[in-house]
Amino acid sequence: xxxxxxxxxxxxxxxxxxxxxxxxxxxxxxxxxxxxxxxxxxxxxxxxxxxxxxxxxxxxxxxxxxxxxxxxxxxxxxxxxxxxxxxxxxxxxxxxxxxxxxxxxxxxxxxxxxxxxxxxxxxxxxxxxxxxxxxxxxxxxxxxxxxxxxxxxxxxxxxxxxxxxxxxxxxxxxxxxxxxxxxxxxxxxxxxxxxxxxxxx
Amino acid sequence: xxxxxxxxxxxxxxxxxxxxxxxxxxxxxxxxxxxxxxxxxxxxxxxxxxxxxxxxxxxxxxxxxxxxxxxxxxxxxxxxxxxxxxxxxxxxxxxxxxxxxxxxxxxxxxxxxxxxxxxxxxxxxxxxxxxxxxxxxxxxxxxxxxxxxxxxxxxxxxxxxxxxxxxxxxxxxxxxxxxxxxxxxxxxxxxxxxxxxxxxxxxxxxxxxxxxxxxxxxxxxxxxxxxxxxxxxxxxxxxxxxxxxxxxxxxxxxxxxxxxxxxxxxxxxxxxxxxxxxxxxxxxxxxxxxxxxxxxxxxxxxxxxxxxxxxxxxxxxxxxxxxxxxxxxxxxxxxxxxxxxxxxxxxxxxxxxxxxxxxxxxxxxxxxxxxxxxxxxxxxxxxxxxxxxxxxxxxxxxxxxxxxxxxxxxxxxxxxxxxxxxxxxxxxxxxxxxxxxxxxxxxxxxxxxxxxxxxxxxxxxxxxxxxxxxxxxxxxxxxxxxxxxxxxxxxxxxxxxxxxxxxxxxxxxxxxxxxxxxxxxxxxxxxxxxxxxxxxxxxxxxxxxxxxxxxxxxxxxxxxxxxxxxxxxxxxxxxxxxxxxxxxxxxxxxxxxxxxxxxxxxxxxxxxxxxxxxxxxxxxxxxxxxxxxxxxxxxxxxxxxxxxxxxxxxxxxxxxxxxxxxxxxxxxxxxxxxxxxxxxxxxxxxxxxxxxxxxxxxxxxxxxxxxxxxxxxx
Numbered sequence: 071x072x073x074x075x076x077x078x079x080x081x082x083x084x085x086x087x088x089x090x091x092x093x094x095x096x097x098x099x100x101x102x103x104x105x106x107x108x109x110x111x112x113x114x115x116x117x118x119x120x121x122x123x124x125x126x127x128x129x130x131x132x133x134x135x136x137x138x139x140x141x142x143x144x145x146x147x148x149x150x151x152x153x154x155x156x157x158x159x160x161x162x163x164x165x166x167x168x169x170x171x172x173x174x175x176x177x178x179x180x181x182x183x184x185x186x187x188x189x190x191x192x193x194x195x196x197x198x199x200x201x202x203x204x205x206x207x208x209x210x211x212x213x214x215x216x217x218x219x220x221x222x223x224x225x226x227x228x229x230x231x232x233x234x235x236x237x238x239x240x241x242x243x244x245x246x247x248x249x250x251x252x253x254x255x256x257x258x259x260x261x262x263x264x265x266x267x268x269x270x271x
Numbered sequence: 272x273x274x275x276x277x278x279x280x281x282x283x284x285x286x287x288x289x290x291x292x293x294x295x296x297x298x299x300x301x302x303x304x305x306x307x308x309x310x311x312x313x314x315x316x317x318x319x320x321x322x323x324x325x326x327x328x329x330x331x332x333x334x335x336x337x338x339x340x341x342x343x344x345x346x347x348x349x350x351x352x353x354x355x356x357x358x359x360x361x362x363x364x365x366x367x368x369x370x371x372x373x374x375x376x377x378x379x380x381x382x383x384x385x386x387x388x389x390x391x392x393x394x395x396x397x398x399x400x401x402x403x404x405x406x407x408x409x410x411x412x413x414x415x416x417x418x419x420x421x422x423x424x425x426x427x428x429x430x431x432x433x434x435x436x437x438x439x440x441x442x443x444x445x446x447x448x449x450x451x452x453x454x455x456x457x458x459x460x461x462x463x464x465x466x467x468x469x470x471x472x473x474x475x476x477x478x479x480x481x482x483x484x485x486x487x488x489x490x491x492x493x494x495x496x497x498x499x500x501x502x503x504x505x506x507x508x509x510x511x512x513x514x515x516x517x518x519x520x521x522x523x524x525x526x527x528x529x530x531x532x533x534x535x536x537x538x539x540x541x542x543x544x545x546x547x548x549x550x551x552x553x554x555x556x557x558x559x560x561x562x563x564x565x566x567x568x569x570x571x572x573x574x575x576x577x578x579x580x581x582x583x584x585x586x587x588x589x590x591x592x593x594x595x596x597x598x599x600x601x602x603x604x605x606x607x608x609x610x611x612x613x614x615x616x617x618x619x620x621x622x623x624x625x626x627x628x629x630x631x632x633x634x635x636x637x638x639x640x641x642x643x644x645x646x647x648x649x650x651x652x653x654x655x656x657x658x659x660x661x662x663x664x665x666x667x668x669x670x671x672x673x674x675x676x677x678x679x680x681x682x683x684x685x686x687x688x689x690x691x692x693x694x695x696x697x698x699x700x701x702x703x704x705x706x707x708x709x710x711x712x713x714x715x716x717x718x719x720x721x722x723x724x725x726x727x728x729x730x731x732x733x734x735x736x737x738x739x740x741x742x743x744x745x746x747x748x749x750x751x752x753x754x755x756x757x758x759x760x761x762x763x764x765x766x767x768x769x770x771x772x773x774x775x776x777x778x779x780x781x782x783x784x785x786x787x788x789x790x791x792x793x794x795x796x797x798x799x800x801x802x803x804x805x806x807x808x809x810x811x812x813x814x815x816x817x818x819x820x821x822x823x824x825x826x827x828x829x830x831x832x833x834x835x836x837x838x839x840x841x842x843x844x845x846x847x848x849x850x851x852x853x854x855x856x857x858x859x860x861x862x863x864x865x866x867x868x869x870x871x872x873x874x875x876x877x878x879x880x881x882x883x884x885x886x887x888x889x890x891x892x893x894x895x896x897x898x899x900x901x902x903x904x905x906x907x908x909x910x911x912x913x914x915x916x917x918x919x920x921x922x923x924x925x926x927x928x929x930x931x932x933x934x935x936x937x938x939x940x941x942x943x944x945x946x947x948x949x950x951x952x953x954x955x956x957x958x959x960x961x962x963x964x965x966x967x968x969x970x971x972x973x974x975x976x977x978x979x980x981x982x983x984x985x
Binding site for chain 1: 615625626629630632634635637658660661
């Protein structure tokens with residue numbers, strides 16, 4: 071009987087309800103597992119779960135699997151799945167809501183960290199400084215000791231990029247009107263706080 | 272009828288440019304003995320029609336039009352019932368599929384003129400058979416949703432309906448429904464059951480006579496004059512009707528033999544019908560202890576799509592389960608429904624309803640439902656199955672299990688329903704799974720008994736709106752048949768055909784082939800084995816004509832000598848001219864349209880062929896092949912419909928019969944000293960037009976290898 075009850079929690083609508091309360095989370099209910107999102111997704115081969123499977127796990131109430139999933143972080147918001155979904159689920163919006171939820175839940179996934187560092191890096195100059203981005207990501211994610219073997223492994227990618235000038239040593243110029251971008255971000259943060267959200271960035 | 276022929280050649284659509292029309296006129300007047308031959312560049316236009324009508328006014332009663340296919344402009348070239356119209360297909364079957372200004376193309380056109388003129392020699396205007404005392408009433412057997420709807424539709428169209436119901440109350444299976452699945456936009460909300468209102472409407476309608484607690488004891492006669500004996504509780508009653516609608520529906524499949532579901536063993540495992548009863552009380556409680564239910568599992572495909580039980584999809588159960596899950600939530604918002612399904616078949620507009628159920632938070636578990644096991648321990652029901660999407664085992668404790676048991680047509684049972692007094696048996700012929708057979712694609716309501724229409728879930732598994740639509744369709748079909756019979760005309764597929772088979776009984780040898788082979792049971796037999804034709808049941812396919820070894824069956828406008836004369840009219844060149852001839856007998860329903868389509872697409876094929884349309888390959892009499900062969904024609908190709916389980920033949924088994932007869936023709940050919948390969952049968956559907964040139968050219972190439980017919984010149 072206990073096994074059965076454990077199973078029952080598998081289909082416990084508790085987590086599903088929590089998810090459906092997220093911004094655009096409710097759409098996850100409507101997934102009918104046709105798999106069109108998975109076959110159209112450009113990042114599918116890097117994802118651990120195709121979007122449909124992620125939605126199925128939400129419906130099944132499997133919180134743990136959803137929190138561990140890399141899928142929302144690998145979504146490039148290209149919109150292909152959204153325009154093709156026969157049920158009209160705005161999949162990228164669900165993914166955005168899910169990413170925010172994962173940050174709130176203190177997700178430790180490396181891709182989550184990458185997103186955070188990317189945003190910080192980008193906001194400094196209005197452009198991405200790749201060298202600083204990769205350095206700070208690997209150092210923060212794996213520590214100075216752990217980063218060395220990864221850096222060595224990535225040498226075949228990094229060296230040619232350096233030689234071809236695709237990975238400049240100097241930071242790029244600031245964009246024009248960077249202060250305006252900062253104002254937008256500040257305003258957005260204020261709005262989010264006023265509506266009771268945590269600072270996403 | 273003394274025929275006065277007017278021969279017209281239309282030179283439009285490229286005919287005039289591709290053929291030597293003056294030479295063709297000579298063939299028509301000299302060889303064909305047509306009194307005159309006129310040409311016009313646009314016969315189907317206003318001016319062209321006046322051109323023809325002028326001749327008719329002057330006494331012409333037989334019009335031969337050489338132009339486009341008889342499938343085109345048939346309404347334009349209709350000069351009333353007193354004028355015979357014979358069409359020669361110069362467009363699709365001559366100039367559009369053979370090279371222009373070519374000697375062989377010209378010969379083809381000439382042959383078609385000879386064939387048409389030969390045909391006219393024996394062709395007569397049909398005299399319709401109109402039975403006396405035609406009844407236009409419609410008998411509806413079964414008083415469920417389909418029967419009620421059919422009776423109402425018949426009555427509302429101004430005809431009288433007779434409704435026979437076995438039970439003491441009208442309404443049938445759906446009468447007990449607590450709610451009905453959505454039938455109108457936005458297709459998301461449950462609707463009140465419409466059946467009680469329909470029962471009331473039928474009871475109140477003065478045009479509907481209702482017999483309850485009654486069964487049909489006997490149906491004699493044919494369309495327009497069915498004599499029905501109805502056995503009622505008190506005695507028996509007689510009715511004369513014109514058509515019959517079979518709407519006895521289906522019975523729910525009994526899930527007891529499927530032991531894994533525990534039906535009958537655990538009181539809280541119930542069927543869909545029992546769920547409706549529970550819901551009708553206003554609160555869903557467990558049958559075992561009367562406690563309210565929180566968690567309910569719906570198991571789909573119980574018995575359905577299972578080779579051992581019902582190999583087909585029962586079509587309605589998915590939507591019914593969705594409906595029950597919806598009202599479960601409506602009656603108790605805290606309740607949770609779990610649907611275990613194989614494929615959720617909420618087709619068409621029901622997609623919106625399915626989406627709504629997902630929105631309500633219903634959990635759907637996909638897996639092989641026939642492998643589900645339901646067990647009970649400590650008063651707790653547990654559903655054991657597999658979720659194939661999550662790839663894991665499921666052990667779900669629930670309070671109630673509802674089995675979506677499929678439907679079994681009432682015609683699959685042992686007991687007789689219609690008790691038809693037909694030589695071919697008392698019930699409708701059944702092809703698959705106990706459902707009365709029909710030509711599923713072209714004529715879904717038609718059964719193999721003319722004037723008897725199956726509708727609703729007895730015809731095919733279906734849900735509520737489909738059954739309503741079906742009932743309406745069948746009602747219209749029934750009206751069509753009574754109206755056609757009262758004019759002596761055939762119904763589908765030869766709608767409006769006034770001819771019917773005539774038997775020259777003095778020469779009948781009582782071989783019973785016609786009575787056995789008639790696909791529609793139109794020929795009964797007396798004690799001595801003489802055929803007793805029932806003309807109103809006939810669909811004019813001519814299968815009897817093809818079957819008769821004595822060739823005593825013929826139509827006024829279609830007979831064995833007529834087609835034989837056409838074959839004999841073909842001019843067969845001498846062997847040294849190296850112009851072989853192929854005779855094609857093509858079924859009018861699919862092969863002729865396919866040939867026309869090939870012409871429309873300007874596909875080119877061998878101009879050795881001469882095509883004779885036949886009503887159905889079933890009307891093929893072997894004497895035609897013998898005639899053609901002894902005339903020196905090098906090969907005969909039969910183009911007919913697909914046969915077998917998923918047959919396409921519009922007359923059910925005509926092409927199959929032709930195949931059987933053909934297997935016996937090889938003997939005849941051997942006797943003539945000919946290769947049996949010279950006669951071939953091919954299945955062609957209307958979509959196969961692109962294969963027509965291939966079929967014909969391959970056959971021509973094979974004949975070339977075999978060499979000329981040695982009978983040439985004899």
